[in-house]
Amino acid sequence: MALKHQNNSQKIFSFLKTLVITLLLFTFHFSLGQESDTTETTKDTLTVETPTSIPTIEIIQSAAKTLNGLKVIEDKYLENKLAVHKIDSLYSNYASFIENQKKSTTTLLATYPNLQKTNQIYSKWNRYKIFLQKLEEETIDYTAQNKELLEAITLHQQTWNLTAKKNNTETTPTEVQERITTLLIDIEKIQNDIITENNFALTVESKINFKIEEISEVMDNILLLKDSKIYNIFYLRHQPIWKSSPKVKTDTSETSIKESARVNINETISFIKANSESLNLYFTLIIILIGLFFFLKKKILQADLPENHPNRDISSEIIIKHKTASIIFFALFIGYFFFKGMPKLFENIIVLLLLFSSSFVVRTQIKEKFKILYFFIITFYLIDAIKNFLWLPTNFYRFYLLIEASLIAIAVYLLTQRLRQIKSSNKVLIDQLLHKITKGLYVFTFVSFTAIILGYTNLAELILKISSNIGAIAIIFYCLFLILQGALIIIIYNRFRKRPDLNAFQKKTFETKIMKFTIFLVLFLGFLIFLRMVDLLKPVTEYFQAILTEPYKIGDITITIGAILSFVLILAISFLLTGFVTFLIDDGDGILKFLQLPKGIPSAISIVVRYFILAFGFIFALSSLGMDLSKFNLLAGAMGIGIGFGLQTIISNFISGLILVFERPILQGDTVEVDNLIGVVNKIGVRSSSIKTFDGAEVIVPNYNLMSNNLINWTLSDNTSRLEILIGASYDTDPNQVLELLTEAALSVEHVLKYPKPNALFIEFGDNSLNFALHFWTHYEKRLIAKSDVSIAVYNIFKKHNISIPFPQQDVYIKNLPDKG
Numbered sequence: 074m075a076l077k078h079q080n081n082s083q084k085i086f087s088f089l090k091t092l093v094i095t096l097l098l099f100t101f102h103f104s105l106g107q108e109s110d111t112t113e114t115t116k117d118t119l120t121v122e123t124p125t126s127i128p129t130i131e132i133i134q135s136a137a138k139t140l141n142g143l144k145v146i147e148d149k150y151l152e153n154k155l156a157v158h159k160i161d162s163l164y165s166n167y168a169s170f171i172e173n174q175k176k177s178t179t180t181l182l183a184t185y186p187n188l189q190k191t192n193q194i195y196s197k198w199n200r201y202k203i204f205l206q207k208l209e210e211e212t213i214d215y216t217a218q219n220k221e222l223l224e225a226i227t228l229h230q231q232t233w234n235l236t237a238k239k240n241n242t243e244t245t246p247t248e249v250q251e252r253i254t255t256l257l258i259d260i261e262k263i264q265n266d267i268i269t270e271n272n273f274a275l276t277v278e279s280k281i282n283f284k285i286e287e288i289s290e291v292m293d294n295i296l297l298l299k300d301s302k303i304y305n306i307f308y309l310r311h312q313p314i315w316k317s318s319p320k321v322k323t324d325t326s327e328t329s330i331k332e333s334a335r336v337n338i339n340e341t342i343s344f345i346k347a348n349s350e351s352l353n354l355y356f357t358l359i360i361i362l363i364g365l366f367f368f369l370k371k372k373i374l375q376a377d378l379p380e381n382h383p384n385r386d387i388s389s390e391i392i393i394k395h396k397t398a399s400i401i402f403f404a405l406f407i408g409y410f411f412f413k414g415m416p417k418l419f420e421n422i423i424v425l426l427l428l429f430s431s432s433f434v435v436r437t438q439i440k441e442k443f444k445i446l447y448f449f450i451i452t453f454y455l456i457d458a459i460k461n462f463l464w465l466p467t468n469f470y471r472f473y474l475l476i477e478a479s480l481i482a483i484a485v486y487l488l489t490q491r492l493r494q495i496k497s498s499n500k501v502l503i504d505q506l507l508h509k510i511t512k513g514l515y516v517f518t519f520v521s522f523t524a525i526i527l528g529y530t531n532l533a534e535l536i537l538k539i540s541s542n543i544g545a546i547a548i549i550f551y552c553l554f555l556i557l558q559g560a561l562i563i564i565i566y567n568r569f570r571k572r573p574d575l576n577a578f579q580k581k582t583f584e585t586k587i588m589k590f591t592i593f594l595v596l597f598l599g600f601l602i603f604l605r606m607v608d609l610l611k612p613v614t615e616y617f618q619a620i621l622t623e624p625y626k627i628g629d630i631t632i633t634i635g636a637i638l639s640f641v642l643i644l645a646i647s648f649l650l651t652g653f654v655t656f657l658i659d660d661g662d663g664i665l666k667f668l669q670l671p672k673g674i675p676s677a678i679s680i681v682v683r684y685f686i687l688a689f690g691f692i693f694a695l696s697s698l699g700m701d702l703s704k705f706n707l708l709a710g711a712m713g714i715g716i717g718f719g720l721q722t723i724i725s726n727f728i729s730g731l732i733l734v735f736e737r738p739i740l741q742g743d744t745v746e747v748d749n750l751i752g753v754v755n756k757i758g759v760r761s762s763s764i765k766t767f768d769g770a771e772v773i774v775p776n777y778n779l780m781s782n783n784l785i786n787w788t789l790s791d792n793t794s795r796l797e798i799l800i801g802a803s804y805d806t807d808p809n810q811v812l813e814l815l816t817e818a819a820l821s822v823e824h825v826l827k828y829p830k831p832n833a834l835f836i837e838f839g840d841n842s843l844n845f846a847l848h849f850w851t852h853y854e855k856r857l858i859a860k861s862d863v864s865i866a867v868y869n870i871f872k873k874h875n876i877s878i879p880f881p882q883q884d885v886y887i888k889n890l891p892d893k894g
Contacts (some may be wrong), residue, residue: 124228124231124232124235125232125235126232126235126236126238126239127232127233127236129240129245129249132236132240132249132252132253133249133252136252136253136256139229139233139256139260140256140259142225142229143226143229143259143260143263146222146225146226146263146267147263149218149222150219150222150263150266150267150270153215153218153219153222153270153274154270156211156215157212157215157270157273157274157277160208160211160212160277160281161273161277163208164205164208164277164280164281164284167204167205167284168280168284171201171284171287171288174197174198174201175287175291178194178198178291178295181194182194182294182295182298185298185303187470187530187531187534188299188304188531188534188535188608189460189461189534189538190461191295191298191299191304192299192608193417193461194295195292195295195296195299196414196415196416196417197340197416198288198291198292198295199292199414200340200344200414200415200416201288202285202288202289202292203413203414204347205281205284205285205288206285207347208281209278209281209282209285212274212277212278212281213278215274216271216274216275216278219267219270219271219274220271222267223264223267223268223271226260226263226264226267227264229260230257230260230261230264233253233256233257233260234257236253237250237253237254237257240253299608304531305531306529306531306532306535307529307531307532308529308531309527309528309529310528310529310530310531311471311528311530312528313526313527313528314471314525314526314527314528337416337417337418337462338418340416340418341416341418341419341422344412344414344415344416344419345419348412351411351412355407355408355411355412358407358411359404359407362400362403362404362407363400366392366396366399366400369392369560369563369564370392370393370396372563372564372567373388373389373392373393373563387438387555387558387559388558388559388560388562388563390434390437390559391434391555391556391559391560392559392560392563395433395434395437398430398431398433398434399430399434399556401426401430402427402430402431402434402552402553402556403556405423405426405427405430406427406549406553408423409423409424409427417458417461417462418462421458421461424454424545424549425451425454425455427549427552428447428450428451428454428545428548428549429451431548431549431551431552432447434552434555434556435447435548435551435552435555438555445487446488446544447548449484449488449544450544450545450548451545452480453477453480453481453484453540453541453542453544453545454541454542454544454545456476456477456480456541457477457537457538457541457542460473460477470530471525471530474521474525474530474533474534474537475522475525477537477541478518478521478522478525478533478537481514481517481518481521481537481540481541482515482518482522485511485514485515485518488511489511492508492511514540517536517539517540518540520532520536521533521536521537521540524536535607538606538607539606539607542606543603546599546602546603546606547599550595550596550598550599550602553595553598554591554592554595557591557595558588558591561587561588561591562584565580565583565584565587566580618635620634621633621634621635621638622635631699632698632699636697636698636699637698639694639697639698640694640695640697640698643690643693643694643697644690644691644694646690647686647687647689647690647691647694648687648690650686650690651683651686651687654679654682654683654686655679655683658675658678658679658682672737672740674737676734676740676741676757677734677735677737680734680759684759722775722777723760725777726759726760726761726775726776726777727759727760727776729775729776729777729779729780729781730757730758730759730760730761730762730776731759732776732780733757733762733776733779733780734757734759738784738786738789739754739757739762739779739784739786739789740754740757740789741754741755741756741757742754742788743786743787743788743789744786744787744788744792744853744854745764745784745785745786745787746784746785746787747764747774747778747779747782747783747784747785748778748782750764750766750772750774751766751767752764752765752766752767752770752772753765753767755771758776759776760775760776761773761774761775761776762774762776762779787853788853792852792853792854793826793850793851793852793853794850794851794852794853794856795848795849795850796848796849796850796851796856796859796860796863797846797847797848798846798847798860798863798864798867799836799844799845799846800815800844800845800846800847800867800878801839801841801842801843801844801845801878801879802842802843802845802871802876802877802878802879803842803843803876803877803878803879804842804843806843806876806877808835808843808845810874810876811833811835811843811845811876812833812834812835812845813833814867814870814871814874814876815831815833815845815847815867816830816831816832816833816847817870818847818863818866818867818869818870819831819833819847819849819863819866821866822859822862822863822866823862824851824852824855824858824859824862825849825850825851825859825863826849826850826851826852828850829850831847831848831849831850832847832848832849833845833846833847833848834846834847834848840881841879841880841881841882842878842879847863847867849863
């Protein structure tokens, strides 16, 4: 079906073009005025309510309204008052607790505990700091609310003072004047109460801030202690084992162990209570996660995954068979990064639950003989974690380290024996990797044994910590990769199902890029966790932070490497987000499918969202460079002039693109004809559109050409098209029979639509034949095949009924022949 644009589209375009140029000129003029008097503009842009006196006739009604407003202000003020006093009471108890902890920490640090316990002490004080920072933020919020209440009541006071001054005459009734006086007394009382309470809140805020500085000082002292030579990995922490005294102190008894357990449990409970508000957001994320997995379970049945796809079974295993374990794993993984300042016990519990839930996913990918590795990994992690909560004497602690190193050596030996049972020809990549890892673990265990015996316990602790935790980290992040891989493959192939234009190579290339990025992301997160485990994350981040924040001055401009990287990163993220938005909602099969929007609306929404993201991304990127955007007013005006007059073609194409998107005269996938060019619309952009011809050529057409020229859209409302076949029959043929046979021939072809019915017409008596026309309807993409099949059907049916198709003949009469001679 053809659609031709009339002159109204060109009128709309001309109007919009003129409007944009006018707006740009107005912007230039406005920016000049704004540049000339910035202070005045700033004042004009702020909405300030000016107090005015109330007319005498409205005083009683206004007084009632003011009393209601004062009641609301008083209720809010009392609510803030209770909250601030609650914070003050909580702080008072916490301050005494902090003092006690400060004394015990000073005593404990004087004994130079091992590095893991020192890290645990530092984390504990970091939690104290985070808790007080939350109290400080709440107090600041209440102070800001009181300030707003004070501004509101001050406006009431000024208004009624003006009203009292105006009505302080004999003509004003005494009752009205008393009403005003009583109201002003109430206002002043509430105002004084708010000022008093606000001062108290500021005092509480100051006390909390002072205590935070005390905690920061303690944390700095702990860091200084950690940087001392005592915690150097090559420092001789203890005497060699043959020189150490066999006597042990009895201060670390069963009571102290119980006390340590009680303290850690109480810290975990307190942490959960302190983060009760964050739990609501966390559980909301979990509900979204559950919905996502059920969505993936539904989509896996629709995904057009090839039978020989190597990850087909993995996706099915994860999303269908182990859906519950995958949800629990992901929920715990999010929780590990969601909650800040976790107690060590809480962190260890989360890691153990991660290992347990990951076993259902990972063990299906591990050979049967290596599944015992899971038992060893969990056991080693538990052994390493327990010593964080046991305050053992020196000799007992070294003995504990020897036991841990011995168990690791035994596990490595058993793993080596199982690897030897596998023939070299049958070894896969994971077997070869495990074989190399065992060699490294042998070296680690030997070095740890030597370090413990000689007294280099710092070195032994680090090696045993890496050996005990690296397996847990590997398992957790391998499970994360498997879940992400399964989910992404389902999403990718569901999108491929709606893209028949993509061949197998393009699909494989896209999938490979996504998987490489996923591997990089998982390895990067795993590397950060490893740095945190070996206590190198903070030094590394501080080192790079120092480099990125180092200022460099170029003329009058001061920049940093971090600002430049932020600029590039924000732009890159903006472009990635636009691609993600396109992936989600750019067609009818996206996330807006349930709305059942008309064709083309999702694409319009996608374009608007994408350009908003790019615009805000560009603004944020400029802000990250520290640029004051208000200084670009004059430049923006100059650019407006340039765009309005020098770049009219680009503006024309831009406005035409917006019209095409929102008016939707053509849609992606439509078959169009413009300027003797016919093809399928592949993409509609804001500046230009892409049309793929039936010869395979991709033609980029400026949007202005599509709007200004006559455009034929063959498939806008539907994709049906009428075809015509002209045919002649000899004069000795019955025309009625020919009409019936032509209709019968058309109906016999499967690509011909039954409605509208084919129509055969007798056109004229020709010079050599009776001329007929056969009209029939078919789908546009089948029109060539249908025309060919109908022509053959007509030929066959004519031949069957002995109807000849004449061709032009001419009789030539020769009157005189030339002589032969």
